[in-house]
Amino acid sequence: MSKTIAEINEKIKEGEAVVYTAEEIIDVIxxxxxxxxxxxxxxxxxxxxxxxxxxxxxxxxGHTRPRMKIGGGRAYLNDVPAYTGVAAVDIILxxxxxxxxxxxxxxxxxEFNYGGGHVIEELVAGKDIRLSVSAYGTDCYPRKRxxxxxxIKDINQATLFNIRNAYQNYNVAVNPSDKIIYTYMGMxxxxxxxxxxxxxxxxxxxxxxxxxxxxxxxTRIFLGGGTGYVAWYxxxxxxxxxxxxxxxxxxxxxxxxxxxDMKRMSPRWLVGTSVQxxxxxxxxxxxxxxxxxxxxxxxxxxVTDADILAPVIDYSDxxxxxxxxxxxxxxxxxxxxxxxxxxGKKVPTASLSxxxxxVEIANILKEWIESGKFLLTEAVEPLPGVDSGVTVKPxxxxxxxY
Amino acid sequence: xxxxxRIVLRFPQRLVERPIIYRLVKDYDLExxxxxxxxxPEQEGLLVLELKGDQKEYDKGIDFLVKGGVRIQSLSQDxxxxxxxxxxxxxxxxxxPAGAFEVDPETREVLFxxxxxxxxxxxxxxxxxxxMEVHF
Numbered sequence: 175m176s177k178t179i180a181e182i183n184e185k186i187k188e189g190e191a192v193v194y195t196a197e198e199i200i201d202v203i204x205x206x207x208x209x210x211x212x213x214x215x216x217x218x219x220x221x222x223x224x225x226x227x228x229x230x231x232x233x234x235x236g237h238t239r240p241r242m243k244i245g246g247g248r249a250y251l252n253d254v255p256a257y258t259g260v261a262a263v264d265i266i267l268x269x270x271x272x273x274x275x276x277x278x279x280x281x282x283x284x285e286f287n288y289g290g291g292h293v294i295e296e297l298v299a300g301k302d303i304r305l306s307v308s309a310y311g312t313d314c315y316p317r318k319r320x321x322x323x324x325x326i327k328d329i330n331q332a333t334l335f336n337i338r339n340a341y342q343n344y345n346v347a348v349n350p351s352d353k354i355i356y357t358y359m360g361m362x363x364x365x366x367x368x369x370x371x372x373x374x375x376x377x378x379x380x381x382x383x384x385x386x387x388x389x390x391x392x393t394r395i396f397l398g399g400g401t402g403y404v405a406w407y408x409x410x411x412x413x414x415x416x417x418x419x420x421x422x423x424x425x426x427x428x429x430x431x432x433x434x435d436m437k438r439m440s441p442r443w444l445v446g447t448s449v450q451x452x453x454x455x456x457x458x459x460x461x462x463x464x465x466x467x468x469x470x471x472x473x474x475x476x477v478t479d480a481d482i483l484a485p486v487i488d489y490s491d492x493x494x495x496x497x498x499x500x501x502x503x504x505x506x507x508x509x510x511x512x513x514x515x516x517x518g519k520k521v522p523t524a525s526l527s528x529x530x531x532x533v534e535i536a537n538i539l540k541e542w543i544e545s546g547k548f549l550l551t552e553a554v555e556p557l558p559g560v561d562s563g564v565t566v567k568p569x570x571x572x573x574x575x576y
Numbered sequence: 577x578x579x580x581x582r583i584v585l586r587f588p589q590r591l592v593e594r595p596i597i598y599r600l601v602k603d604y605d606l607e608x609x610x611x612x613x614x615x616x617p618e619q620e621g622l623l624v625l626e627l628k629g630d631q632k633e634y635d636k637g638i639d640f641l642v643k644g645g646v647r648i649q650s651l652s653q654d655x656x657x658x659x660x661x662x663x664x665x666x667x668x669x670x671x672x673p674a675g676a677f678e679v680d681p682e683t684r685e686v687l688f689x690x691x692x693x694x695x696x697x698x699x700x701x702x703x704x705x706x707x708m709e710v711h712f
Binding site: 223224225283285287360361363367368369370445446447448449450455457510512522523524525526527528529530531533 | 663664665666667668669670671679684685701703704705706
């Protein structure tokens, strides 16, 4: 028996939809069996809350009087530089952007206490942000300087647009070298002193729909505490990687680009983040509903941490050298146990993404759907799949001879 | 009864050059482990100690310090976690040399046990949302 999204939406509107989180559904399927559960369950909700560096926001701040063309000039939000190459009063801010006078890694490891991700969090929190602009002036846009407070409630648009979120699987980072290293996966102690990972595992959106049967372009999602959409497939989308017998990729694979109205988001779900020795970023909450259209789709949501294997990568050598050597594969169940075995050594583990917050996101989305506030959408286009030929290529360097 | 406590001592300038800790050992039979020591530009001394000994002797030792003009605070009041900012990611867990952070195996919440904290400060820059605070 199969259902359509339209039928599920009818049930949601009547307040009768049966919704479970991707964690709860594991036992539901065990108890009732796949075929009965597929009839009874309408939606499974997923969630993830991790550091997502490819996050950004764009703003239309409104026209000043006299007018000013920020485009091609320079703009700063709380001293953090924003991109001005788009029209007169649109600016784009990336989570990694740093104030010009931030010392970076000059004294290693740098602290990176404030950057684009923090500006995004403070804007969403409703705080005033200082906008400083210098422009070159034109006959139609004569103004050259602006130094003003702005607030999210006053500007025309504040749109979160993350070009790569919710990675389907991710590396486990270790350091077999003799020196401590500071990476985007955190501080890694020498001689395999620790192992850091970053995925919600069994709750993670793309592990619950590993072949993108329902998640596609146009899928309505939980984004940063508000409603957002899958805008496109994410950069570095790489669906054709090796998979295990359950169809789950055993390295980083699919990604999604997400978009949503920041005015409806919350600082609890968009957190400015500092990665020691690396830079600033944004921790983003993403939750995706999976409509249970048939038994096959439900079957994928039965995924558990024990089923998912993550690649263990040497961040002192293989990663910086851009080699894809994998030391071993480890399941998320083992990672969550607190220690893993790498090269015969017991290595303590730590997570960089928050599992309790992922659970909370899946529950919020569940509540939105149960109460009829959130309807599902039909994807207008699937994400590029296993046979799409979409892949990740290294940089093709062609040195310029002088 | 044997007790082990972690405390922060602040010495005014006039006490900095006196052998106070020596007295704790000699007169009160207390075992000490220095976790952190510094002298501020105003010549005030700051000492983070783990003290171990008989409860009665410990109380007498503390009394001696206080009467001598040393200000004393429990270490747990000086290292705190901003619960609003903590997301329970877990980045702190393997960074902490004292094992002061652990994951609740049921909820996966990250628990901070400030009794175990040695105030080394390693967690401060390692915490992605900057939730850990030291108030020295």
